[in-house]
Amino acid sequence: MSSPPRETRPIPPEDYLRRVLEVVTPLEAAERPLLDALGLPVAEDVHADVPLPVFDNSSMDGYAVAFRDVAEATAERPVHLPVVGEIAAGQTTIHTLTPGTAVRIMTGAPVPTGATAVVPFEWTTEEGRQVVVSQAPEEGQHVRRSGEEVARGDLLMRRGEVVGTRQVGLLAALGRGRVATAPRPRVVVMSTGLELVEPGKPLQGAQIYDSNSYLLAAAVRAHGGIAYRATATTDDPDQFADALADQLLRADMVVTSGGVSKGTHDVVKEVLRELGTVEFLEVAMQPGKPQGFGVVGEDRTPIFTLPGNPVSAYVSFESFVAPALRRMTGHARVEPVLRAGVLTEAVRSMRGKTQLLRARVEHSGGRLLLTPVGGPGSHLIAGLAQADALVVLDADVTAVSQGDVVPALLLDRVAGS
Numbered sequence: 030m031s032s033p034p035r036e037t038r039p040i041p042p043e044d045y046l047r048r049v050l051e052v053v054t055p056l057e058a059a060e061r062p063l064l065d066a067l068g069l070p071v072a073e074d075v076h077a078d079v080p081l082p083v084f085d086n087s088s089m090d091g092y093a094v095a096f097r098d099v100a101e102a103t104a105e106r107p108v109h110l111p112v113v114g115e116i117a118a119g120q121t122t123i124h125t126l127t128p129g130t131a132v133r134i135m136t137g138a139p140v141p142t143g144a145t146a147v148v149p150f151e152w153t154t155e156e157g158r159q160v161v162v163s164q165a166p167e168e169g170q171h172v173r174r175s176g177e178e179v180a181r182g183d184l185l186m187r188r189g190e191v192v193g194t195r196q197v198g199l200l201a202a203l204g205r206g207r208v209a210t211a212p213r214p215r216v217v218v219m220s221t222g223l224e225l226v227e228p229g230k231p232l233q234g235a236q237i238y239d240s241n242s243y244l245l246a247a248a249v250r251a252h253g254g255i256a257y258r259a260t261a262t263t264d265d266p267d268q269f270a271d272a273l274a275d276q277l278l279r280a281d282m283v284v285t286s287g288g289v290s291k292g293t294h295d296v297v298k299e300v301l302r303e304l305g306t307v308e309f310l311e312v313a314m315q316p317g318k319p320q321g322f323g324v325v326g327e328d329r330t331p332i333f334t335l336p337g338n339p340v341s342a343y344v345s346f347e348s349f350v351a352p353a354l355r356r357m358t359g360h361a362r363v364e365p366v367l368r369a370g371v372l373t374e375a376v377r378s379m380r381g382k383t384q385l386l387r388a389r390v391e392h393s394g395g396r397l398l399l400t401p402v403g404g405p406g407s408h409l410i411a412g413l414a415q416a417d418a419l420v421v422l423d424a425d426v427t428a429v430s431q432g433d434v435v436p437a438l439l440l441d442r443v444a445g446s
């Protein structure tokens with residue numbers, strides 16, 4: 030049997046998260062190719078090195094003209110101008126427009142100096158070398174001015190803001206082929222338990238499939254990390270210690286699941302407690318009561334030992350591991366962001382523990398509607414799979430009525446799912 034726990038009073042989840050975040054430090058940032066930064070926060074303020082648009086350019090295929098030359102053009106009294114050339118996107122063939130002439134111009138092509146409007150082809154006909162303009166544009170119409178949207182030097186992303194799909198587009202438009210971010214944290218996800226079998230293999234006796242290492246590896250990826258899965262089907266402390274030592278070589282963080290409650294085969298607890306650098310404690314939440322956190326190995330790699338029940342492991346991940354990953358990658362905001370939603374059913378909760386209810390989200394009339402799914406049991410993984418939010422009921426809440434507003438953590442969803 031393992032020795033009695035050092036701390037017996039459950040601590041509030043907020044206090045536990047604070048302890049975790051005191052230990053976890055940001056990984057060293059470096060420049061990397063733009064697409065590799067997707068999903069990671071920028072490690073520097075990003076200023077525009079070039080204005081956008083980069084130069085004055087046309088927003089239409091048509092004729093660059095001096096506005097005054099065509100200001101009076103109508104269908105009844107069209108204006109005739111000689112066409113002196115053509116500019117396509119990417120060309121700088123004509124720098125200056127002579128008043129009284131027109132230059133054929135394509136969308137995105139640089140507008141020559143002196144041109145103060147572009148007349149779209151649809152408002153014109155060509156007669157020989159002349160263009161006949163039968164509708165007047167407004168002054169400046171269809172000319173996109175340099176710097177109109179972004180001036181050189183403008184602050185476009187603050188340090189800690191995440192590079193998403195649209196930010197990739199912006200940074201590329203500014204000529205940033207590389208951007209500084211932290212590396213993706215390499216997270217070793219270790220399942221422990223004699224009963225575990227790799228999915229795809231046949232089950233025998235009282236075996237179950239190892240779902241936690243998949244669940245947690247997916248969660249790591251969804252939070253921008255690189256996950257390595259490992260399964261330790263042993264209750265031998267030396268074997269577990271060796272397996273962990275091997276895994277540490279490739280880890281910025283280790284996340285184990287299983288073997289941390291009060292059982293006689295709690296090998297994780299037995300090995301890590303020996304080291305004296307990992308603390309095992311109870312957090313006043315359900316699911317996710319038994320937790321362990323500390324550092325291991327020469328590099329003092331952060332390690333989370335999550336409870337083995339699948340829902341407990343996942344809820345613990347979202348509550349503590351995800352914020353730690355955000356700290357490692359330099360997010361501006363690391364704590365979970367809760368949104369207000371309306372409960373569609375009355376629920377009860379246990380006093381003294383923060384309860385995290387799985388719920389299904391619907392958007393209705395600008396409000397989030399939250400419908401509990403799956404029941405409170407920590408083994409109910411099918412219910413978890415239906416959920417896209419965790420409703421957070423504080424320790425002093427014992428009952429919530431239908432229609433009450435409650436805080437909820439919205440969970441990641443793969444686009445389209």
Ligand SMILES: Nc1nc2c(c(=O)[nH]1)N[C@H]1C(S)=C(S)[C@@H](COP(=O)(O)OP(=O)(O)OC[C@H]3O[C@@H](n4cnc5c(N)ncnc54)[C@H](O)[C@@H]3O)O[C@H]1N2
Nearest residue numbers: 220222239240241242287288289290291318336337338341
């Ligand atoms: N006497 C007590 N028993 C338990 C307590 C307690 O306070 N006193 N706490 C309960 C709570 S709460 C939780 S949560 C669990 C945590 O247990 P462990 O972290 O020690 O995890 P295991 O015992 O190894 O497993 C629990 C459960 O989860 C299944 N499991 C484990 N790993 C996986 C995996 N990789 N994939 C799928 N399922 C997994 C395992 O088979 C067990 O059913 O302890 C309670 N007990």
Ligand code: MOO
Nearest residue numbers: 316317318341407
């Ligand atoms: O706290 Mo355990 O994590 O309920 O199932």
